[in-house]
Amino acid sequence: MLKIDRLELGPVQTNCYIISGEGKQCIIFDPGEEAGKIQDLLKRKQLTPLAILLTHAHFDHIGAVDELREKYKIPVYLHHKERDFLGRPNLNGSGKYAALPDYRVADADEWITDEPSLEIGPFNMELFHTPGHSPGSVSFYFPEDRFAIVGDTLFSGSIGRTDLAEGSEQLLLKSIRESLLTLPEETFLFPGHGPETTPKQEQQHNPFLRM
Known part of the structure; x- marks a missing residue:
């Protein structure tokens, strides 16, 4: 049985998830900022990270990537369609806000393409390319433990914004309906922000999915 720890980090309280198993190994999803808080949790729970997985490359999901990658010597995974986002503020969204610094992160170590699944150590997950919020958004599904990390594709009672670089509401709704609501x-x-939800709850109550 996998364990899920959530930290709300950075200027917009992005959810960072740390998924761990019985062997004290873990994977880190979307370390958006405040690397020290992530390191403190890993130390407190005596966890050894194996990789950093990014649901997408907007600034609020990548701020602690380089610091954690360097400290733990672990690879970073990202969908190849966002190859340019990590180093370009105009694409990762940080360039849109005068109050924020420009976020620039080194290239990913592993590029996700069209593979249907991913295995990292003891962790096995199915991959769904769920574009719309961004072109390379990916949802990571753990069928045996009945949960998915969905980034900013779908929220409790809402959906991801589509006014950033290469966003598309039509594509986002298609991704949600074909990949997430079919679970x-x-x-x-x-999700990347706010509380967890379920396909059933969103089908019944999400106003954006009635459009």
């Missing part, structure tokens, strides 16, 4: 209805969906 078993009680699957826990863990």
Whole structure:
């Protein structure tokens, strides 16, 4: 049984998820900022990270990537369609806000393409390319434990914004309906911001999915 720890980090309280198993190994999803808080949790729980996985490359999901990658000597995974986002503020969204510094992160170590699944150590997950919020958004589904990390594709009662670089509302809704709402209805969906939800809850109550 996998364990899920969530930290709300950075200027917009982005959810960073740390998924761990019985062997004290873990993977880190979307370390958006405040690397020290992530390191403190890993030390406190005696966890050894194996990789950093990014649901997408907007600034609020990547701020602690380089510091953690260097400290733990672990690879970073990102969809290849966002190859240019990590180093370009105009694409990762940080250039849109005068109050923010320009976020620039080194290239990913591993590029996700069209593979249907991914295995990292003891962690096995199915991959769904869920573009719309961004061109390379990926959702990571753990079928045995009945949960998915969905980034900013779908929220409890809402959907991801589509006014940033290469966003598309039509494509976003298609991704949600074809990849996330088709999961078993009680699957826990863990988004990039806010509380978890389920396909059943969103089908019944999400106003954006009635359009």
